[in-house]
Amino acid sequence: MxxxxxxxxxxxxxxxxxxxxxxxxxxxxxxxxxxxxxxxxxxxxxxxxFDVKVIRQLIKIRKMEPSEVEEQETLLNIYCRAIGM
Structure with a gap:
């Protein structure tokens, strides 16, 4: 060298x-x-x-695996029902 x-x-x-x-x-x-x-x-x-917050959420969701998206949607629905929404 x-x-x-x-x-x-x-x-x-x-x-x-x-x-x-x-x-x-x-x-x-x-x-x-x-x-x-x-x-x-x-x-x-x-x-x-357009609502920029929603666009950011969509971008985040598109990066996720479909099974992860489904799991989060399920949990969100359960939590919403649990608090009476």
């Missing part, structure tokens, strides 16, 4: 560490940009008359 091309300090490859940090920083910037885009879409939905 060429020490000048990849200096090692305390057993740590400085170039490798720098590469990892820079990749994470780029991804964090992308995530920040995507978060802004998502916020804009929620704003668009709200201005179109």
């Amino acid at each position: 060429d020490d000048e091309a990849d200096p090692v300090t305390g057993g740590i490859s400085a170039e490798r560490l720098r590469s990892i940090i820079e990749r994470i920083e780029r991804l964090e910037e992308e995530r920040k940009a995507l978060s802004g885009d998502i916020k804009d879409i929620f704003t668009e939905a709200k201005s179109a008359g």
